[in-house]
Amino acid sequence: DAGVIQSPRHEVTEMGQEVTLRCKPISGHNSLFWYRQTMMRGLELLIYFNNNVPIDDSGMPEDRFSAKMPNASFSTLKIQPSEPRDSAVYFCASSSRENTEAFFGQGTRLTVV
Amino acid sequence: DQQVKQNSPSLSVQEGRISILNCDYTNSMFDYFLWYKKYPAEGPTFLISISSIKDKNEDGRFTVFLNKSAKHLSLHIVPSQPGDSAVYFCAASGFFIIQGAQKLVFGQGTRLTINP
Numbered sequence: 001d002a003g004v005i006q007s008p009r010h011e012v013t014e015m016g017q018e019v020t021l022r023c024k025p026i027s028g029h030n031s032l033f034w035y036r037q038t039m040m041r042g043l044e045l046l047i048y049f050n051n052n053v054p055i056d057d058s059g060m061p062e063d064r065f066s067a068k069m070p071n072a073s074f075s076t077l078k079i080q081p082s083e084p085r086d087s088a089v090y091f092c093a094s095s096s097r098e099n100t101e102a103f104f105g106q107g108t109r110l111t112v113v
Numbered sequence: 114d115q116q117v118k119q120n121s122p123s124l125s126v127q128e129g130r131i132s133i134l135n136c137d138y139t140n141s142m143f144d145y146f147l148w149y150k151k152y153p154a155e156g157p158t159f160l161i162s163i164s165s166i167k168d169k170n171e172d173g174r175f176t177v178f179l180n181k182s183a184k185h186l187s188l189h190i191v192p193s194q195p196g197d198s199a200v201y202f203c204a205a206s207g208f209f210i211i212q213g214a215q216k217l218v219f220g221q222g223t224r225l226t227i228n229p
Contacts, residue, residue, distance in 0.1 A: 004156070033217060041115070042221030043157070043202055056216060091156055095217070100145050100206050102217050104156030 006092050006105035013112055018080040022110045023095030024073055033102060034067055034077050035091040043091065049075065082112045117205050118138045119220035127228050132190040134223050136203030139184065143205035143218075148177060148188045151200045151222070160201075161188070193227045200224050 005024040013019050025032050033048040047057040047071045057067070064083070069075040079086055089109050093102040118137045126132045135149075144165040149157035163170040163186065164179045170177050176189045190197055203220040 036218070040221070042119070043204075043219035045216070045218055048216065093156075093217075100217075101147055101159040101162060104149075104158070106154075106156045 002104035004092055004094055004103055006090075006108050009106065011108060011110045013082055013110075015083055015112055016076065016081040017112075019082045019086075019110060019112075020045060021075070021090050021092075021110070023092030023105060024077045025075070025092070026096075026103055027073065029094035029096045031095045031097075031102075032069060033093040033095075034073050034075070035093065037089040037091060039109070046090075062089070069085040079110075082110075084112045087111050097098070104111075115132040115156050115221075116143075117203055117218050117220040117221050118202055119201075120140050121223050122221070123224040123226070125226045125228060126193050128195060129192045131224055132188075132193045132197065132227070134188040134190075134203070134225065136188075137218055138186075138205050140205070140207070141184070142207040142219075144179070145206040146179060146186050147206065147217075148175075149202040149204060151202060157202055162218075174175060190225075193225075194226050195229060198225060198227045 007022045033062050034046040036041045037043055046059045046066045052069045067077045089107045090112050091107045093104045095102040116139050147162040148160045150160045151157040161172050161175045161177050163179050168179050179186045202222045202224045204217055206217045
């Protein structure tokens with residue numbers, strides 16, 4: 001298996017633009033997590049899905065952030081409009097019912113200028 | 114509300130000595146704890162875990178200790194090697210009935226540097 005695949009690896013965008021981050025979880029995994037890495041809060045859980053259904057989005061910082069999981073093999077995290085303070089590394093992770101450990105993608109480094 | 118806390122942002126240890134990384138949690142619903150290791154420009158990778166029914170789990174040079182009454186866990190690395198230099202994240206998981214699924218919550222991370 002190729003592991004969790006995130007795209008793009010790097011994204012530089014101007015303030016106010018829409019940004020879409022993509023994630024393909026490991027095949028067969030039923031939980032998917034979106035995290036944001038910051039210096040202050042470490043790996044901050046934004047939202048997670050179980051069987052494609054959003055379970056807890058309390059970590060989503062603002063209404064500018066939204067996430068979808070239209071099927072078991074794809075999820076998006078969208079920021080509209082983006083702001084400089086959104087600059088961070090965003091990670092997607094997936095896990096299965098049998099394993100509590102989550103497997104992470106390589107992350108998307110977002111820079112909003 | 115930081116449910117999982119790593120109060121030491123960084124730690125420097127000499128090669129061959131023991132590295133001890135600490136983690137505290139607040140939510141008593143957590144019943145499974147994990148440590149992840151992260152190198153620059155890579156995603157975190159799973160290192161070792163422990164269930165709340167145990168107080169110790171060992172895997173080679175890595176041992177995790179859990180003190181449920183204190184809501185505290187620690188990761189011991191002995192002997193420490195230069196390749197252990199990385200950021201270590203503590204994570205906690207629990208099945209939250211209301212939410213109907215496992216939730217994995219991480220701490221802020223501790224940057225470990227092993228000096229030759």
